[in-house]
Structure formats: C-alpha cells, structure tokens
Amino acid sequence: MSKKMHATPMLDQLESGPWPSFITGIKRLAKDNDMAVDLLGQLEHSYETRKGYWKGGTASVIGYGGGVIPRFSEVAEKFPESKEFHTIRIMPAPAMHYDTATLRKFCDIWEKFGSGLIALHGQTGDVMLQGCTTENIQPAFDEFNKLGFDMGGAGPSVRTGMSCVGHARCEHSCYDEGRAHREVLNSFIDDIHRPALPYKFKFKFSGCGNDCMNSVQRSDMAVIGTWRDDIQVDQAEVKNFVKAKGREYVIDNVTTRCPTQCLKLKADDTLEIDNRNCVRCMHCINVMTKALSPGKDRGVTILAGGKRTLKIGDLLGTMIVPFMKLETDEDFGKLVALSRNLMEFWVENGLEHERCGEMIERIGLNNLIEGLGMEVDPNMVRHPRTNPYVRLDGWDDEIERLKQVKAG
Amino acid sequence: MSAQPRMPTESGTPDHFQYMHPTLRRNYGQWSWHERPRPGVLHHVSRTGDQVWTVRAGTQRQMDVHTIRKLCDIADKYADGYVRFTIRSNIEFMVADEKKVKPLIEALTKEGFPIGGTGNSVSMISHTQGWLHCDIPGTDASGVVKSLMDELHQEFINEDMPNRVKITTSCCQINCGGQGDIAINVQHTKPPRINHDLVANLCERPSVVARCPVAAIRPAMVNGRPSLEVDERKCICCGACYPPCPPMQINDPEHSKIAIWVGGKNSNARSKPSLHKLVAAGIPNNPPRWPEAAAVVKKILAVYKQDAHAWERMGEWVERIGWPRFFELTGLPFTKFHVDNWRGARASLNTSAHVRF
Ligand code: HEM
Ligand code: SF4
Ligand code: SF4
Ligand code: SF4
Ligand code: SF4
Numbered sequence: 001m002s003k004k005m006h007a008t009p010m011l012d013q014l015e016s017g018p019w020p021s022f023i024t025g026i027k028r029l030a031k032d033n034d035m036a037v038d039l040l041g042q043l044e045h046s047y048e049t050r051k052g053y054w055k056g057g058t059a060s061v062i063g064y065g066g067g068v069i070p071r072f073s074e075v076a077e078k079f080p081e082s083k084e085f086h087t088i089r090i091m092p093a094p095a096m097h098y099d100t101a102t103l104r105k106f107c108d109i110w111e112k113f114g115s116g117l118i119a120l121h122g123q124t125g126d127v128m129l130q131g132c133t134t135e136n137i138q139p140a141f142d143e144f145n146k147l148g149f150d151m152g153g154a155g156p157s158v159r160t161g162m163s164c165v166g167h168a169r170c171e172h173s174c175y176d177e178g179r180a181h182r183e184v185l186n187s188f189i190d191d192i193h194r195p196a197l198p199y200k201f202k203f204k205f206s207g208c209g210n211d212c213m214n215s216v217q218r219s220d221m222a223v224i225g226t227w228r229d230d231i232q233v234d235q236a237e238v239k240n241f242v243k244a245k246g247r248e249y250v251i252d253n254v255t256t257r258c259p260t261q262c263l264k265l266k267a268d269d270t271l272e273i274d275n276r277n278c279v280r281c282m283h284c285i286n287v288m289t290k291a292l293s294p295g296k297d298r299g300v301t302i303l304a305g306g307k308r309t310l311k312i313g314d315l316l317g318t319m320i321v322p323f324m325k326l327e328t329d330e331d332f333g334k335l336v337a338l339s340r341n342l343m344e345f346w347v348e349n350g351l352e353h354e355r356c357g358e359m360i361e362r363i364g365l366n367n368l369i370e371g372l373g374m375e376v377d378p379n380m381v382r383h384p385r386t387n388p389y390v391r392l393d394g395w396d397d398e399i400e401r402l403k404q405v406k407a408g
Numbered sequence: 409m410s411a412q413p414r415m416p417t418e419s420g421t422p423d424h425f426q427y428m429h430p431t432l433r434r435n436y437g438q439w440s441w442h443e444r445p446r447p448g449v450l451h452h453v454s455r456t457g458d459q460v461w462t463v464r465a466g467t468q469r470q471m472d473v474h475t476i477r478k479l480c481d482i483a484d485k486y487a488d489g490y491v492r493f494t495i496r497s498n499i500e501f502m503v504a505d506e507k508k509v510k511p512l513i514e515a516l517t518k519e520g521f522p523i524g525g526t527g528n529s530v531s532m533i534s535h536t537q538g539w540l541h542c543d544i545p546g547t548d549a550s551g552v553v554k555s556l557m558d559e560l561h562q563e564f565i566n567e568d569m570p571n572r573v574k575i576t577t578s579c580c581q582i583n584c585g586g587q588g589d590i591a592i593n594v595q596h597t598k599p600p601r602i603n604h605d606l607v608a609n610l611c612e613r614p615s616v617v618a619r620c621p622v623a624a625i626r627p628a629m630v631n632g633r634p635s636l637e638v639d640e641r642k643c644i645c646c647g648a649c650y651p652p653c654p655p656m657q658i659n660d661p662e663h664s665k666i667a668i669w670v671g672g673k674n675s676n677a678r679s680k681p682s683l684h685k686l687v688a689a690g691i692p693n694n695p696p697r698w699p700e701a702a703a704v705v706k707k708i709l710a711v712y713k714q715d716a717h718a719w720e721r722m723g724e725w726v727e728r729i730g731w732p733r734f735f736e737l738t739g740l741p742f743t744k745f746h747v748d749n750w751r752g753a754r755a756s757l758n759t760s761a762h763v764r765f
Contacts, residue, residue: 010696014551017558020520022540022550025472039540046539046548047695050661054543055654062413071541087541093424096493100480102427103491107473107480116473120493123534123584130470130541142414150419161421165492168424168432169452169460169502171439178424186420193418209676213495216681217587217674224676253718259678283677283719290441308583310648311621313751314683353618 003034003081006041010048029116035131036115038079045075059086059134061141064193067151068137084133085115089126089152090144091185091192094163094178094205096121105147113140123218124202125162126152150189156353157195158343159202161185162215166207166225172285173207174225174298175326181205183332184223184339191343198350201343208294209282215306215317220346220356221339222303222317227295230275231284237291242269254284299325300335304342304368305357315357318365320372322379338372345371375405429490429502431460447567448523449509461509462500463487465521466532466557466564469497470540470550478519486512496532496574498525522565530563530573530709533592536584544651545579546594546664547693552577555697556592559706570716570725573709576672580659581646587672589722590708591684592701594693595667596658599624599643604635606655611636616653625649625656666691666701670708670734671723682723688740704740711737730764 005027014023029036046052059070069087076083092098106127110116115131122128127149132140141151152160163181166173184203191197204215207225215222242250247265254271255263259281262274271291280301285292302324303317321338325331342356345368350359360368369376378384425433435454442452450462468475479499483491486508487501494500499521501512513523525531533556536542538549556575563569576588583593607613613636617625624642628635636656638649647658658664668691672684687708691700708722715737716725726734735742748756 011551013696014554017554018520018522018561019466019554019557020468020475020522021554022468022470022472023554025468025470025475028474029472043539043548047551050547050664050693050695051659052539052542052545054541056543056651061416063416063418069541071543085541091421092493093422093427095424097424097427097429097432098491098493099427100483100489100491103476103480107476111473117470118473118476119470120467120476120497120499123495123536123586138413141416145414145416145419148419148422150416150422162495165494167437168428169435169439169462171441171452173437173439176437182421182423189418189420192420193416211674211676211681214586214674216676217672217683257678257719279676281676281678286677287719289443293441308586310582310646311619314583314587316681316683353615 002032003037005030005037006044008040008044011040011044026117033116034081035085036117038081039085039115039117039131042073042075042079042082045078054085059137061138061151064151066154066157066195067193069154082115082131085130086132086134086137088114088129088132088137088141088144089122089124089154089160090129090149091152091160092121092125092127092149094161094181095165095168097168102147106144109140109143113143124152125160151193153192153195153200155195156197156199157193157201158185158188158191158197159200160192161203161205162213163205164207164212166205170207171289171293172210172225172282174227174294175207175300177205177207177225179332180223180300180326180335183336187336187340188343197343197347199353199355201346201356203339209280210286216303217306217314217316218308219306219317220304221342222306223335224301224303225294225298226280226301226323227298228323229295229297231273231278231295232293233271233273234291235270238271238288239269241288241291254287257283259283298327299323299331302338305355305360307355307357311353312358312361315361317357318360319380320369320374322377341372375402427490429460429488429492431458431504432502434458435460444527444567447529447565448513448526450526459504459506461503461506463503463509463512463516463523464494464498464500464525465516465523466525467497467499467521468550468554469532469535479521482512482515482519486515494525496525496534498532522561524565524567527567528569528571528573529565529567530560530569530575532564533557533575533577534586534588535577536579538579542579543654544582544647544659546596546647546659547579547666548695549577549579551695552592552698552701556702556705559702560709563709569709569713571719571721573712573722574672575705582648587674587684589670589672589684590705591669591672592705593667593669594664595689596645596647596660596663597665597690598660598663599638599640599645600647600649600656600658602636602638603655603657604630604633607635607653608633610655611653616649616656619648619652621646621648664693665689666693666698668701668704668708671726673721673723675721678719679721679724679727684723686746687734687738689745707740708738733764
C-alpha cells in the first residue's frame with residue numbers, strides 16, 4: 001500500500017496560496033491509499049492534455065436502481081489503481097447539520113472502503129463519497145445505511161432535497177424548512193431510489209425571499225417562505241438604528257432601496273410601511289435585522305420549473321402558489337399532496353428527458369394549473385398577455401364559472 | 409447456502425435534530441435577530457434570551473478524511489462537537505459562549521482555514537466535479553476554484569464588497585455550477601468530432617438525436633455503417649450530445665474555452681431573481697492556474713467594488729449604470745456574440761430610446 005507517487009508538477013502548483021488545497025489533501029491520502037496515487041496521476045494527465053478521462057457505466061447497490069455515479073478510467077493501463085472510481089451519493093440531514101461523531105464515522109468507512117475523498121457537498125445537496133471500486137460499493141453503502149443514512153437520487157429520479165438553515169438559526173425563517181424538506185422528500189423515497197421519471201426532479205426549501213438555497217433557479221419545485229400580514233416593526237429599535245447610522249444612511253440604504261417604495265422614514269425617526277405594497281422582498285429586514293421582522297401570518301410561496309441550461313436555456317421557476325399556510329399537520333399534508341400532484345402531472349405530460357419547466361413552456365401554464373385543479377391568479381404573471389392571438393369565445397362561460405366557484 | 413444480501417433501510421432524509429447543535433435545537437424557530445461582529449462571525453439572539461456565535465470557514469470542498477478529522481478535532485475542542493455546512497461548502501462552528509469565538513478562530517486559522525464568507529464578501533465559489541470525477545468536463549472545477557480562491561482570499565476574509573458576491577463555476581455548458589453574480593463556465597467553440605467506429609457500438613442513436621437542442625444531429629450511413637452526422641452550421645456547440653454519446657467528442661484541449669457571465673441572482677431582495685449574462689469569452693482553459701480567467705474576474709470585481717452603491721448586487725449595479733457603461737468600465741469588448749439570437753431573444757433587446765452618453 002505505498003505505490004510510488006507520479007510526478008505532478010502542475011498539480012503541485014495548486015498547493016501554494018492561502019486557500020486550502022484539495023491536492024494537498026489527496027496527497028495525504030496517497031500516503032497509504034494507492035487509489036489516490038493513481039487518481040493524482042490521472043488528474044495530472046488531464047492537466048497536461050486538457051481533457052477528462054472518465055466514462056460512465058453501471059454500478060448500483062442491491063434494491064436500488066440509482067444513487068451511484070459510476071466512473072471508469074479511460075487511461076487505466078497507466079493508472080490501474082483508480083480504474084474504478086465511483087461516487088456514492090448520500091443524503092444529509094436538512095441544512096447539513098452534523099455531530100463530529102457521525103462525521104468521523106463517515107471518514108472511517110470511507111477510509112476503509114473508498115479513496116478517502118469526500119465532497120461536502122455537491123450542489124444537488126448530497127455528500128459525495130468519491131472514489132470507490134465496484135466491489136466495495138455495497139459494503140460501503142451498507143455501513144452508511146446502518147448509520148442511518150440513505151442514498152441520494154441520480155438519473156431520472158427525484159433528487160436529494162436541500163433546505164436552508166432557517167428555523168435552526170435564522171430569524172427570517174417563515175416556516176419549518178427541515179420538516180417540509182423531510183415530509184416532502186420522504187414521501188418520494190421510491191422515486192429517489194428507482195429512477196423511472198421523465199428526467200430529474202429537484203425540491204428546494206428556503207425560509208424566506210432571500211432564497212439562500214437558490215431554489216428559484218435550481219429546483220423544479222421551489223418552496224419559499226413568506227408572510228401575508230404586516231412586517232413586524234419595533235419602532236424603538238428603528239430609532240436606535242437611525243441614531244446609530246444617521247437619517248441619510250437609512251434613506252439611502254433602506255427606504256429608497258425598497259423596490260415598491262412602500263417605506264417612509266418619518267420625521268420622528270420611526271418607519272411607516274405601506275404593507276399593501278410590500279412584495280416581501282426581504283431587503284429592509286436584511287438591513288435592520290433587529291428592528292424589522294417578517295409578519296406573523298406566515299406560510300410559503302411555491303414556484304415550479306426552475307432549471308439550468310439544457311435543453312431550452314435557463315429557466316427561473318414560475319409562481320404557481322402565491323401563498324399557502326404551513327403550520328399544522330394538515331398544512332404539511334397539503335404541501336406533500338401538491339408536490340405529488342405536480343410530480344404526477346409532469347410524469348404524465350412530460351416528454352422523455354424534459355424537465356418540468358420545459359413541459360410548462362411547451363404546454364402553457366394554464367394547462368398545468370388546470371391539471372393541478374387550481375385557479376389562475378394574477379400573481380402568476382408579470383402582466384397579462386400582450387398578444388391577441390387567442391380564442392376568447394369561452395370568455396362568458398369562464399366568467400360564469402368563476403362566479404360559481406366564488407359562490408362556493 | 410450463501411448469506412442473504414442485506415436489503416437497504418429506505419430511511420430517506422434523516423432527522424436533523426439529532427445532529428444539531430443543542431443551542432440551535434433548543435431555539436428552533438425562536439430566533440429574533442442577528443448581527444455580524446466581524447467578517448466570518450455571526451451572532452444570533454433568540455427570543456428565549458439564548459445566544460449563539462457562528463464562525464464560518466472556507467474549505468476546499470473535495471476533502472480528504474484527514475482534513476475532515478482535523479475540522480472535527482477543532483469542533484470537539486472549541487464548538488461542542490457540532491458543525492454544519494453551507495450550500496457553498498463553507499463549514500460553520502456554533503458556540504454558545506462568546507469567549508470561545510477567539511480561540512476557535514485561532515485554531516482554524518492555524519490549520520489554514522480562512523475565516524469569512526459572511527456579509528458583503530466573496531464567498532466560496534460553488535463548483536462542479538471537473539476532471540476529478542465528471543465524465544464530460546472541459547476543465548477542472550476544483551482547480552479553477554482553488555486558483556481563484558487564492559486570488560480572492562482577501563475578498564473572502566473581508567466584507568468590503570457593495571453586497572454579497574456569489575461566484576459559480578461549471579466545467580461544461582450544462583452548467584451544473586448554477587447562476588451567479590459571476591459565473592465562470594466552459595464554452596465549447598467547435599462542433600463535436602464524431603468517432604464513427606465507436607458510434608455503431610456504443611450509441612442509442614435516437615436518444616442522442618433527440619438531445620440536440622437545435623436538431624443538428626442526423627442519423628447517417630458512414631462507410632456503410634449506421635452512424636451520425638452533425639450539421640455544423642446549425643450546431644451551437646452545447647455539448648449535450650456528448651454525455652449520451654461519448655463518440656461525439658466535444659472537449660478539446662484548444663477549443664474548449666472559458667466564458668464569463670455576470671448578474672445572476674436568486675434572492676428576491678430588492679429586484680427580482682435574474683439569470684446571468686455573457687460578458688467575456690474565448691478565455692484560454694489554462695491549467696494549473698487559469699491566470700487569464702482570474703484576471704477577468706478580478707477586473708470585474710474591482711470595477712463593481714468601486715462603482716456600485718451599497719446593497720447593489722452585481723446585476724442590479726449593471727442595470728442601474730447600463731450595459732454600455734459596464735463594458736466601458738471593465739474594458740471588455742462588446743461583440744455581436746453578446747446579442748442574443750436564441751429563444752426569447754427579443755426580450756433582451758432595447759425597445760426604448762434610452763441611451764446614456
Ligand atoms: C449526463 C450528463 C451529466 C452528468 C454525467 C452529470 C454528473 C454530475 C455529477 C456526478 C454531479 C455531482 C452530484 C451531486 O451533487 O451529488 C453533478 C452535479 C450537478 N449536475 Fe450534473 N451531470 C450531468 C448533467 C447535468 C445537467 C444536464 C444539469 C443541469 C441542466 C446538471 C446539473 C447539475 C448540478 C446543478 C450539479 C451540482 C454540481 C456539483 O456540485 O457537483 N447536470 N452532475
Ligand atoms: S432563505 Fe431566508 S430563512 Fe433561510 S437561511 Fe436564508 S435568510 Fe434565513
Ligand atoms: S420587504 Fe422589500 S418590499 Fe417590503 S417593505 Fe421591505 S424593502 Fe419594501
Ligand atoms: S447518443 Fe452517443 S452513445 Fe448514445 S447511441 Fe448515440 S452515439 Fe451512441
Ligand atoms: S453540440 Fe449541441 S448543438 Fe451541436 S450537435 Fe451536439 S447537441 Fe447539437
């Protein structure tokens with residue numbers, strides 16, 4: 001277990017500088033792990049030739065169809081010890097909390113069965129245990145599984161969810177992200193482990209409009225906390241803030257930065273808020289953390305269809321639920337039901353390899369909303385349609401139907 | 409008889425409370441306000457009166473077990489044995505006693521972990537796998553990020569940007585790295601070369617044909633065998649054909665370049681979330697230090713730092729001063745390639761007489 005190191009003049013340059021170096025880390029592993037020795041050799045080869053040398057394949061564990069990312073080296077004759085270098089994806093707890101005893105167990109297992117290289121975390125939210133032989137995947141996963149951890153999604157499946165620190169340590173949090181995360185994701189366990197969807201589906205949970213989990217751009221269903229009553233104002237703290245920072249600072253940095261101009265600094269150094277025009281953007285609350293907080297009537301806004309480039313370009317999620325209460329068991333049940341309905345609609349209507357957002361673009365938001373048994377809402381659009389190429393002959397019937405709905 | 413295989417316990421996402429720092433657990437949903445006593449440190453106060461200080465440190469994300477154990481040692485000694493990770497691979501240590509903050513910072517600094525990434529800093533760059541593990545990368549994400557974070561170290565440990573800066577990298581156009589205030593992505597500049605000998609063996613041809621966003625791939629007979637051909641005038645070099653069909657080689661030591669995008673923002677604070685926009689391309693993919701890419705990023709950051717108002721995210725700043733001024737201030741050339749001609753392109757054209765001189 002002490003294979004000779006390859007010369008790595010290029011990678012060596014990544015050991016200087018103030019930022020922690022992954023190369024130094026892999027070199028430490030290479031002292032008693034031959035896989036790491038050849039990994040460095042292959043990586044140096046990539047740096048020299050400016051090309052990657054991994055190819056996919058198949059590898060999985062008993063009972064599951066996905067979760068392992070198989071990697072086989074195309075230059076295995078030169079670097080045989082890393083010829084199989086698979087990644088195991090493990091789902092962490094919401095907001096990525098750990099006790100050190102658990103992290104140490106991760107290290108022990110991965111030192112025993114894998115390369116010793118762990119990414120904390122992938123952008124999908126998984127712990128990525130990088131570098132495992134085909135033979136060791138099963139025993140390694142068994143150990144993680146016995147510790148209470150399960151495999152994350154890969155391929156056309158529900159992917160590992162992500163939620164912000166929220167309730168655990170953030171005063172802006174408007175709902176229990178951890179609970180929502182677990183209730184929704186754990187109702188899709190079968191779809192996480194056995195990829196059978198048109199394509200991937202991601203859920204992300206952010207406690208407020210700051211959207212620390214980047215749910216609007218990176219998830220097919222983004223659950224973002226909000227409130228519908230008035231911002232809570234502690235006027236004494238407003239005064240303290242004005243006293244400390246000065247009126248000009250407050251005007252420049254708080255009131256004039258409000259996107260809807262609904263804040264006014266009064267002559268007596270209190271703040272007046274036109275809450276009917278507040279769009280819950282979080283700016284003023286971010287600046288005056290002690291004086292302002294979200295209202296008390298809290299819940300979530302839900303957007304669907306965010307994704308990155310392939311195939312029709314980047315899409316931001318679009319609003320499908322302007323407000324939903326999320327407090328009681330029943331509320332959480334409704335969130336789970338909505339996520340299931342959205343998923344089922346997409347499974348039925350999405351084409352192969354078509355993300356939810358692409359389906360919405362192809363079939364139109366109206367069809368999705370109708371499919372979910374919901375009503376359209378002016379919050380769902382930036383503005384009503386501008387093009388007249390639409391059949392309006394159902395107009396009167398629709399008005400009549402809406403009247404009936406309203407009347408109950 | 410051989411032993412029965414162990415069937416997995418399909419436990420899903422685990423319960424977070426068992427891994428949560430006790431002060432956080434006790435005050436779950438009870439937090440009242442916070443402040444940042446210094447860069448890299450957050451101070452949260454609960455409605456119960458409890459307080460917690462969080463020290464945030466940068467990591468290399470791809471960590472060896474020895475590094476993780478070292479972080480655990482520090483957490484055991486100074487932070488009650490609990491940590492959490494952020495979406496950008498920073499590690500956070502929570503302590504309920506302010507007196508522990510300084511020794512914790514000293515211990516982390518001594519081991520080479522930079523303290524910062526809070527407030528108006530440049531946080532750790534989110535990244536993808538690169539040559540270390542992905543099967544389609546045009547560059548090495550971890551290496552690019554290590555090089556850049558060395559250069560941006562001062563911006564990580566200080567909080568003197570106008571607002572927070574989120575940088576992302578992606579090693580292919582699929583863009584796993586995501587949107588950012590600055591996004592550093594590989595952009596292929598030549599259509600794929602097809603290895604016809606391999607296509608016949610490895611390829612489910614209908615699926616790769618369906619993958620192409622511009623219908624540039626056609627089934628074709630080459631040397632009497634079924635293969636594929638690419639209409640090079642249509643091809644936009646996106647690389648989407650390569651994952652399902654490795655014989656469609658898109659990565660190229662010369663022509664896989666780096667492009668830089670700015671103005672992506674996911675937060676709703678002030679302006680609506682926005683996608684990032686192309687500002688520079690044709691930057692050489694130059695390991696091991698990518699100096700050309702770093703120079704462009706640093707130039708953009710310097711101009712933003714100097715010109716933006718407090719609280720303006722990069723995209724908001726550019727919206728205010730206008731894109732012509734952005735190109736003028738950064739000295740980056742504006743070209744025909746910056747004018748969108750893809751779906752929905754008209755939405756990005758100027759439909760007003762608004763011009764600044
Ligand atoms: C066949 C093509 C692809 C392969 C082999 C691939 C492979 C991977 C792998 C191994 C990861 C790390 C997973 C983790 O977070 O646990 C990853 C991450 C990711 N992928 Fe992909 N991916 C592919 C296509 C895509 C596409 C089409 C998108 C989006 C349009 C995408 C978006 C992402 C994102 C956002 C991440 C997180 C990045 C990270 O931290 O590593 N991927 N991909
Ligand atoms: S999204 Fe909002 S609630 Fe969640 S951590 Fe960020 S600021 Fe806090
Ligand atoms: S949350 Fe945003 S929109 Fe609402 S008052 Fe504050 S700055 Fe204005
Ligand atoms: S997509 Fe690629 S690998 Fe798949 S069948 Fe086509 S050529 Fe072969
Ligand atoms: S690179 Fe993209 S556009 Fe070109 S052939 Fe492949 S899938 Fe089509």
